[in-house]
Amino acid sequence: MTVNDTNKLRYGGENMSRRDVSKIIGGAILGSAMAGGESASAQQSNTNNPVAPSYSKLTVAMLAFPNMTPLDLVAPHMAFAGLMNTDIHIVWKEPGIIKGEPQLSVLADTSFADCPKDIDVLFVPGGLDGVWELLNDNEVLDFISDRASRAKFITSVCTGALILGSAGLLQGYKATTYWAFKDLLPKFGAIPVNERVVIDRNRITGGGITAGLDFGLEIIRRLRSDDFAKVAQLAIEYDPHPPFHSGSPETAEPQTLAIARQMIAPQLSAATTAVNIAQKRMTTK
Amino acid sequence: MTVNDTNKLRYGGENMSRRDVSKIIGGAILGSAMAGGESASAQQSNTNNPVAPSYSKLTVAMLAFPNMTPLDLVAPHMAFAGLMNTDIHIVWKEPGIIKGEPQLSVLADTSFADCPKDIDVLFVPGGLDGVWELLNDNEVLDFISDRASRAKFITSVCTGALILGSAGLLQGYKATTYWAFKDLLPKFGAIPVNERVVIDRNRITGGGITAGLDFGLEIIRRLRSDDFAKVAQLAIEYDPHPPFHSGSPETAEPQTLAIARQMIAPQLSAATTAVNIAQKRMTTK
Numbered sequence: 001m002t003v004n005d006t007n008k009l010r011y012g013g014e015n016m017s018r019r020d021v022s023k024i025i026g027g028a029i030l031g032s033a034m035a036g037g038e039s040a041s042a043q044q045s046n047t048n049n050p051v052a053p054s055y056s057k058l059t060v061a062m063l064a065f066p067n068m069t070p071l072d073l074v075a076p077h078m079a080f081a082g083l084m085n086t087d088i089h090i091v092w093k094e095p096g097i098i099k100g101e102p103q104l105s106v107l108a109d110t111s112f113a114d115c116p117k118d119i120d121v122l123f124v125p126g127g128l129d130g131v132w133e134l135l136n137d138n139e140v141l142d143f144i145s146d147r148a149s150r151a152k153f154i155t156s157v158c159t160g161a162l163i164l165g166s167a168g169l170l171q172g173y174k175a176t177t178y179w180a181f182k183d184l185l186p187k188f189g190a191i192p193v194n195e196r197v198v199i200d201r202n203r204i205t206g207g208g209i210t211a212g213l214d215f216g217l218e219i220i221r222r223l224r225s226d227d228f229a230k231v232a233q234l235a236i237e238y239d240p241h242p243p244f245h246s247g248s249p250e251t252a253e254p255q256t257l258a259i260a261r262q263m264i265a266p267q268l269s270a271a272t273t274a275v276n277i278a279q280k281r282m283t284t285k
Numbered sequence: 286m287t288v289n290d291t292n293k294l295r296y297g298g299e300n301m302s303r304r305d306v307s308k309i310i311g312g313a314i315l316g317s318a319m320a321g322g323e324s325a326s327a328q329q330s331n332t333n334n335p336v337a338p339s340y341s342k343l344t345v346a347m348l349a350f351p352n353m354t355p356l357d358l359v360a361p362h363m364a365f366a367g368l369m370n371t372d373i374h375i376v377w378k379e380p381g382i383i384k385g386e387p388q389l390s391v392l393a394d395t396s397f398a399d400c401p402k403d404i405d406v407l408f409v410p411g412g413l414d415g416v417w418e419l420l421n422d423n424e425v426l427d428f429i430s431d432r433a434s435r436a437k438f439i440t441s442v443c444t445g446a447l448i449l450g451s452a453g454l455l456q457g458y459k460a461t462t463y464w465a466f467k468d469l470l471p472k473f474g475a476i477p478v479n480e481r482v483v484i485d486r487n488r489i490t491g492g493g494i495t496a497g498l499d500f501g502l503e504i505i506r507r508l509r510s511d512d513f514a515k516v517a518q519l520a521i522e523y524d525p526h527p528p529f530h531s532g533s534p535e536t537a538e539p540q541t542l543a544i545a546r547q548m549i550a551p552q553l554s555a556a557t558t559a560v561n562i563a564q565k566r567m568t569t570k
Binding site for chain 2: 070090097105196197207211217218234239241242246255256
């Protein structure tokens with residue numbers, strides 16, 4: 001047996017050098033978008049290594065839209081890319097540059113028309129004005145309803161849940177959204193739950209903005225495994241040390257909460273108007 | 286006094302309707318990039334409201350580069366935008382679409398040549414291959430050195446610290462970086478510290494990837510105030526609930542750490558090679 005042979009590991013019947021395996025596992029968990037190519041050759045079962053490339057390919061469609069909150073999209077994207085062997089589409093009406101709010105632009109690489117019909121995960125990020133606008137945008141709601149009808153998981157972070165709700169996808173489901181807008185969920189027949197990530201059958205909704213990280217790891221647990229998610233958590237060094245206990249209305253100081261509520265009031269008003277219009281549309285349909 | 290008058294609040298001598306104030310505060314903390322315009326008119330002192338727009342304008346330059354980790358940039362961007370009254374530039378050699386790793390593209394809106402000469406904050410995100418490549422890219426290192434020479438704060442998240450190091454900016458400074466690459470810091474004369482965010486004089490470095498959130502709030506504390514940062518933390522709902530205690534080498538299970546180390550080994554090797562070349566360049570200069 002040569003040194004080269006010794007370095008070979010048997011992966012579900014295929015020989016592959018340790019270096020190749022490391023590259024595949026490391027690259028993917030650390031976020032390489034390794035759709036097809038190397039990963040495809042590694043879709044073999046393996047019981048020795050919990051993060052071995054032994055999983056079938058997953059197709060993920062992530063909605064991007066004008067004035068979305070970039071972090072709502074980018075944190076879950078890191079998790080989806082870390083699932084390994086994924087085909088991730090950033091979708092909008094047409095491909096192109098999407099200006100976020102706060103202003104940071106990302107690229108939508110797939111049009112609604114070109115997005116695969118059958119997807120494993122549908123994901124919708126949130127925002128403020130950008131979301132209220134979509135709550136009554138038929139082209140968007142039709143696209144979401146169609147892909148959701150066959151998706152294994154229907155998911156959101158932040159106010160993306162309101163878009164799912166307006167597409168009629170949260171009727172009778174427990175769900176969460178950004179803290180300031182949680183009371184709007186029942187207008188879509190959803191049951192608001194005070195948790196960071198809420199899982200009800202195949203609906204997975206995360207709280208506001210930064211909840212995308214916890215959401216992402218819960219997705220990895222379910223689509224891969226706990227052991228896989230533990231490595232992913234270490235890979236993204238998710239060892240949070242927030243400076244204050246100010247991240248939720250329940251833990252924030254009264255003055256902090258009062259200022260935040262004052263800040264958000266005009267947005268809550270705009271959201272309520274859009275949700276009411278959507279609710280009327282849904283009940284008269 | 287009319288209803289309209291009653292709705293006016295005195296902000297440092299300027300009249301502004303309550304609605305405008307809410308919009309400015311809310312929009313900015315929640316991340317609106319409100320450079321100039323409305324914010325500029327609100328740069329007045331105010332002692333009643335800890336998040337009032339009473340601060341001078343801040344200019345921030347955030348490096349973006351091919352194969353950077355998108356989340357390294359986007360999480361701190363949310364914080365910088367939340368500083369209010371900021372002028373944020375996403376800078377690269379020339380403006381255009383920057384493909385990240387994992388693959389998600391963001392837009393660099395400012396060239397090195399067009400980036401303001403005097404900035405308040407210089408920020409460098411991290412990555413893997415993309416970073417090793419920059420460690421010996423003179424055009425990038427010259428740009429960073431120049432802006433750093435006048436910046437109030439010189440900052441990074443993840444392996445961005447190695448780029449700062451290679452530009453000679455961490456010599457004699459305490460710093461941190463992604464856990465797997467921490468041992469490389471002394472090659473640039475930096476003193477590695479095992480903390481989520483390390484602050485030494487005007488150098489602020491964050492740990493790997495997700496540390497960008499903690500880093501961002503520490504920046505807000507220093508550039509604005511603790512009260513301001515508390516509202517910002519609530520605004521981004523930063524109330525982390527990671528599913529495991531697996532986010533650092535110290536807390537991860539031995540098997541998790543072993544797999545992660547195996548995954549990262551080829552990258553550590555590539556990084557070490559690039560750092561050694563940089564070190565030689567620096568000592569012979």
